Amino acid sequence: LSPQMWQVGKRQASRAFSLYANIDILRPYFDVEPVQVRARLLESMIPVKMINFPQKIAGELYGPLMLVFTLVAILLHGMKTSDTIIREGTLMGTAIGTCFGYWLGVSSFMYFLAYLCNAQITMVQMLSLLGYGLFGHCITLFVTYNIHFHSLFYVFWLVVGGLSTLRMVAVLVSRTVGHTQRLILCGTLAALHMLFLLYLHFAYHKVVEGILDTLEGPNMPPFQRVARDIPVVSNAVLNTTAKTIALTL
Amino acid sequence: FPGLADVSISQDIPVEGEITVPVGSHSPDEDYSTLDEPVKDTIMRDLKAVGKKFVHVMYPRKSSALLRDWDLWGPLVLCVSLALMLQGGSADSKDDGGPQFAEVFVIIWFGAVVITLNSKLLGGTISFFQSLCVLGYCVMPLTVAMLVCRLVLLAGAGTVSFIIRLIVVGAMFGWSTLASTAFLADSQPPNRKALVVYPIFLFYFVISWMILTFTPQ
Numbered sequence: 001l002s003p004q005m006w007q008v009g010k011r012q013a014s015r016a017f018s019l020y021a022n023i024d025i026l027r028p029y030f031d032v033e034p035v036q037v038r039a040r041l042l043e044s045m046i047p048v049k050m051i052n053f054p055q056k057i058a059g060e061l062y063g064p065l066m067l068v069f070t071l072v073a074i075l076l077h078g079m080k081t082s083d084t085i086i087r088e089g090t091l092m093g094t095a096i097g098t099c100f101g102y103w104l105g106v107s108s109f110m111y112f113l114a115y116l117c118n119a120q121i122t123m124v125q126m127l128s129l130l131g132y133g134l135f136g137h138c139i140t141l142f143v144t145y146n147i148h149f150h151s152l153f154y155v156f157w158l159v160v161g162g163l164s165t166l167r168m169v170a171v172l173v174s175r176t177v178g179h180t181q182r183l184i185l186c187g188t189l190a191a192l193h194m195l196f197l198l199y200l201h202f203a204y205h206k207v208v209e210g211i212l213d214t215l216e217g218p219n220m221p222p223f224q225r226v227a228r229d230i231p232v233v234s235n236a237v238l239n240t241t242a243k244t245i246a247l248t249l
Numbered sequence: 250f251p252g253l254a255d256v257s258i259s260q261d262i263p264v265e266g267e268i269t270v271p272v273g274s275h276s277p278d279e280d281y282s283t284l285d286e287p288v289k290d291t292i293m294r295d296l297k298a299v300g301k302k303f304v305h306v307m308y309p310r311k312s313s314a315l316l317r318d319w320d321l322w323g324p325l326v327l328c329v330s331l332a333l334m335l336q337g338g339s340a341d342s343k344d345d346g347g348p349q350f351a352e353v354f355v356i357i358w359f360g361a362v363v364i365t366l367n368s369k370l371l372g373g374t375i376s377f378f379q380s381l382c383v384l385g386y387c388v389m390p391l392t393v394a395m396l397v398c399r400l401v402l403l404a405g406a407g408t409v410s411f412i413i414r415l416i417v418v419g420a421m422f423g424w425s426t427l428a429s430t431a432f433l434a435d436s437q438p439p440n441r442k443a444l445v446v447y448p449i450f451l452f453y454f455v456i457s458w459m460i461l462t463f464t465p466q
Contacts, residue, residue, distance in 0.1 A: 023369065030370040034443040062371070066447060073455055080462050092352055 029061040029124060037063045044132040047166035051174040059124040064103065064131020071099045071138050078145035078204045098200075103131060106192050113188060117181035119172060129168055130193075136164030137197050144201060153201055157194070165193045299323045306386045309428040316379050316432065324385020327392050328357050331456075334395045335463055353459065360452045361385060368433060368445050375436040384449070387429035391453065394421035395460050402465055414461060422457040426450055 040063055048055055075095040104127075111126045121129075140156040169186040176182045299322050332353035365380040373380075398414045429449050434442045 023366065027370050027372075030367070031372075032444065033440060037444070062367075062444065065367075066451075069448065069451055073451060073458070076455065076458065080458075092356060 026061070029059060032060050032062050036060075040132060041135055044135050044167055045160070045163045047163065048170045048174070051170055053174060054120060055171045055174045057121070057125040057129055057171060059122065060128055061124065061131075064128055064134070067131055067134045067138060068099050068103050071134055071141070072096055074138060074141050074145065075099065075200065075204070078141060078200075081145060082204045102196055103127070103134070106130060106196075110185070110189055110192075113185055114172075114176075117176060117178070117185050119176040119181070119185060121172070121175055129171060133164045133168045133193060136160045137200065140197060141200055145204075157197055157201070161194055161197045165190050168193065295320070295322065299326075302382075302386050303389060306389050306428050309431040316375065316383070319376075319379045319382035321378070321382060321385060324361075324382065324388065327385060327388045328354060331357070331388065331392045331395055334392075334399060335459060356455065356459075357385075357388065360455070364448045364452055367448055368437065371441055371444055372438055373433075373436045373445070375433065380433065383429055383432045384452075387425045387432075387453075388456065390421040390424040390428070391418075391456050391460060394418045394457070395463075398460060398463065399465070402463075406464065418457050418461045422453050425453045429453075 072095045107127045107130045144153040332350045361384040
């Protein structure tokens with residue numbers, strides 16, 4: 001009996017040791033100081049001017065991870081204030097899945113594209129770059145989930161979202177050679193990043209009935225309540241655009 | 250080793266002695282003695298330990314009792330009671346708009362594991378289960394807040410009740426965060442305390458948000 005127990009014990013110990021070793025692999029990516037994190041957060045909104053020289057990207061995972069969790073918290077608040085009804089699933093699961101899916105999925109996709117376009121960037125650097133780019137999303141959503149004006153959201157979307165996208169794009173451009181490759185990489189990243197912010201706003205948007213009723217022009221259909229359906233989201237976007245055009249006429 | 254240069258052993262003195270070390274006979278005796286004691290004694294000892302830890306959370310002082318003998322009974326009881334109280338607060342009857350039991354349970358334990366991993370990766374000296382123990386015990390003020398919210402909601406659900414609930418939940422959230430940082434931040438290098446405190450803040454913020462937005466059917 002005892003040799004068998006020894007075998008079981010040894011197997012468990014080696015499994016526990018390999019788990020510990022896996023944690024230690026991530027340790028260098030968490031080696032940051034608070035001032036560094038703050039500096040990188042502010043830098044993520046400032047586009048660089050020098051794109052002929054490869055810009056340095058810090059391969060750090062603490063800041064991006066905390067930003068993703070903050071985005072999850074903000075998204076939960078937005079979903080709750082908009083009374084979103086999730087049919088199959090839970091609010092928490094949806095929020096976590098959306099944010100982590102975006103961060104990991106788009107990073108992997110951009111890394112694959114960067115590999116195709118011969119850009120000088122590693123996976124950890126891509127994760128870090130995209131993660132810090134979510135800082136702009138956090139600010140925008142935090143403000144616009146509480147103050148519900150479409151024009152305010154568009155301004156924030158263009159300015160704040162645009163600044164963080166410009167920073168990411170400039171850093172990527174500085175690490176790629178060739179016009180076509182630069183265009184492919186930057187176009188894809190800019191499109192995905194800006195569209196994600198648009199999706200996060202409109203998918204969990206509060207119906208502001210009273211204000212829109214008084215402001216709508218003639219023969220405008222009422223704003224549709226959105227519940228995680230893509231055609232309804234585009235319907236909502238068309239509605240708002242039509243309303244704003246009607247207002248200006 | 251220069252100090253040992255002049256040590257010499259003469260050839261004709263044999264080096265001998267007993268190589269077996271006598272096994273300390275205390276531990277088997279202790280095992281047998283706790284095995285033979287009445288069940289009431291065992292339960293009371295564990296309950297006293299849990300109660301002492303609750304007192305440590307209520308008055309967070311820098312003591313090592315919470316850290317030294319960690320146990321997960323208290324966190325389990327708190328988590329289960331919080332999840333039971335948060336269940337069933339949904340807007341419609343057909344769809345689940347409010348958090349269900351499994352969701353709250355998973356959030357608390359998954360969040361605690363993530364914070365523990367984060368503090369370990371940042372160079373913390375505390376062990377995995379010690380950190381889980383501290384984070385679980387510091388959910389107690391929020392459980393008290395949930396109880397108070399439920400009682401206030403029995404009286405009515407207007408603006409006044411919302412303000413009362415906001416104040417109570419806010420105060421308990423601050424208490425939880427302060428209590429857990431009093432224990433956890435000490436195990437970090439001094440200039441990185443803010444990096445460990447922020448995820449704890451976010452964790453208790455999400456739990457407080459779930460408590461504050463709870464509306465019973």
